Amino acid sequence: MAASLEDKLVVAISSRALFNLEEENRIFESGDDAGYMKLQLERLDVPAQPGIAYSLVRKLLRFNEGGQQRVEVVILSRNDPVSGMRVFRSGVANGISLQRGVFTQGRPPFGYLRPLRAHLFLSVNAEDVREALVAGFPAARVLVESVRASDAYPNEVRIAFDGDAVLFSDEAERVFQAEGLDAFQLHESSKAGLPLPEGPFKPLLAALHRLQQAGSPEMRIRTALVTARSAPAHERAIRTLMNWNIKVDEAMFLGGLPKGEFLREFEPDFFFDDQTGHVDAAARHVPSGHVASGISNPR
Structure with missing residues (x-):
């Protein structure tokens, strides 16, 4: 049977919304693309720490426990594929199951929300969020300066x-x-x-x-x-x-x-x-x- 996202809640999320990659991003924003990719490759085995939307994603994925796949989280990122390897490894290290990702190496990724049939797009990039909203998808710019979520309600x-x-x-x-x-x-x-x-x-x-x-x-x-x-x-x-x-x-x-x-x-x-x-x-x-x-x- 062909893979399908039908009947699932689909969350598309950027790398920086899910993990704390602010140090790496400062190099990227400086225009040093090669230096950014080099640093990500050097840190391939160093898991990124949880970011602002991590608690939301981790809890939503718990709806898949028991073998019923009700939620799909897809990385939708301006990152390059090399950096994408680190994102997936960071998912494993932080105990969340990430199976799908789209990495556009700097190009706007919001167009892929349509084939994903996404119910939510979370990104740190304001323009990508605006374009997603114009296209009719729920989307929000994650404030990386936000405090982390409480652990008071694990279930x-x-x-x-x-x-x-x-x-x-x-x-x-x-x-x-x-x-x-x-x-x-x-x-x-x-x-x-x-x-x-x-x-x-x-x-x-x-x-x-x-x-x-x-x-x-x-x-x-x-x-x-x-x-x-x-x-x-x-x-x-x-x-x-x-x-x-x-x-x-x-x-x-x-x-x-x-x-x-x-x-x-x-x-x-x-x-x-x-x-x-x-x-x-x-x-x-x-x-x-x-x-x-x-x-x-x-x-």
């Missing part, structure tokens, strides 16, 4: 999402930025029974829901909606999720309060937000990624 994948421009479209955010808070609240109250259009990360939330429904005795998924909305604008967000027939485990309607300390209490393996200020603040508490979509991120 739970914990993921937190912002609402507008992430799970939902930026329709309401446009009203807020153009007309202010009162107009936003009125707009959302008047449309409380009308589901919000889908945002770029709705496909990932749906895929996580399917993975949870498939069940695993070893692992479960816990999701949280963490949004600046407050009552009465909360109702439209809740009704939208009900319309999608998708549940989140926790919902935080913070009314503009800083999200960081609330996220620190939730302890996610990853948090997604479209606004750089929110993401930068959250990164001081939890692993975070910037979703460059919506009105807050003009091209």
Whole structure:
């Protein structure tokens, strides 16, 4: 039977999002491609340390325990094939099963998301993330300065999402930025029974829901909606999720309060937000990624 990624949750991730390769990257960014490849080859037997998205990937792959292949993680990287050898060896050394990878040696890799049918793309390269989002794939720029994930919940994948421009479209955010808070609240109250259009990360939330429904005795998924909305604008967000027939485990309607300390209490393996200020603040508490979509991120 031919290999297939059908019915799997597919995560495409760059080398630097999964492993800490910042020292090597400084040489690459200096323009010394030959020196970079030489260093990677010299360190072929030196495993790279876990990076910011490592906890998320490791936990998701645990859904494959027991012989049921439900999750596929594919390295999708601007690295060269020589460096790719070190990435795969680092996976073995860090106890995660990586079988597939695409290494483009400097060229944009996001085009390969389509044949992979990826549900998520995590990269440190902002332009690759933008192009992936334009192509219709959930994607986020991993903040390498983020703190590492907590070890408090080894049997739970914990993921937190912002609402507008992430799970939902930026329709309401446009009203807020153009007309202010009162107009936003009125707009959302008047449309409380009308589901919000889908945002770029709705496909990932749906895929996580399917993975949870498939069940695993070893692992479960816990999701949280963490949004600046407050009552009465909360109702439209809740009704939208009900319309999608998708549940989140926790919902935080913070009314503009800083999200960081609330996220620190939730302890996610990853948090997604479209606004750089929110993401930068959250990164001081939890692993975070910037979703460059919506009105807050003009091209």
